[in-house]
C-alpha cells in the first residue's frame with residue numbers, strides 16, 4: 001500500500017471514455033488507497049438516435065456516475081459541456097483549474113492531443129492548459145497549488161498512433177473494468193447501431209493487444225506528456241503505486 005498523499009483526477013471527454021482507456025488502472029489505484037476523482041467533460045448529448053439531447057444526457061451521466069461508483073471513485077464530476085461542444089476557452093480553463101486546486105490534484109490522466117474525436121482533442125488541450133495554470137498566482141479563484149500536477153495520456157480506442165511509454169498489467173482489475181463498461185448500457189446499444197461493434201469486446205481486444213506487448217494477459221497503455229517540469233512524473237507514480 002503506497003499512497004503517499006497523491007490525488008488523481010482522470011478526465012474523459014465522454015461518459016464512457018475512461019472505461020475504454022484506463023479504468024483497470026484507476027481500479028488498481030483505488031484498491032491501493034489512492035484518492036481517484038472521475039470526471040467527464042461532456043454529458044453524452046449526442047448518444048442516441050431515439051432520445052433527445054437532454055434525455056440521453058441524463059441517462060449517460062447516470063451511467064457514468066454508476067461506473068464511477070463501481071470503481072470506488074472519491075467523486076464524479078461533469079465539466080458541464082455537451083458532446084460536440086467542448087471548449088478550450090479561458091473560462092473553461094479557469095473552472096478546471098479551480099477544480100484541480102480544490103481537490104489538490106497531484107496526477108492528471110487524460111486523452112492524448114492526437115486522439116480521434118474533436119471532444120477528445122479539446123479535452124486534452126484543456127487539461128494540458130489547466131495543468132500549467134494550476135500553480136500560477138493571479139489566475140482563477142482557488143489558491144494556487146504548490147506543485148504543478150503531473151500529467152499522463154491514456155490510450156485511444158484502437159491504440160492508433162499511440163506508442164506507449166508504459167504498460168500497466170490490469171489482470172487483477174479487468175473484471176472491475178468490464179463491470180464499469182457494462183454500466184454504459186445506452187452506449188453499448190449505440191455502438192451496435194452505429195458501428196455494429198460490441199463495446200465490451202472492442203475494449204477487451206485493446207487490453208489483450210496491450211497485454212501482448214507487455215507480456216501479460218491484459219494491460220492498459222500510457223504516454224508521458226513530454227513537458228516541463230516533470231515529463232514522466234505521472235508514469236513513475238503509476239509504476240510506484242500500482243506495481244511497486
Ligand SMILES: [Zn+2]
Pocket residue numbers: 013014017117120
Ligand atoms: Zn469519447
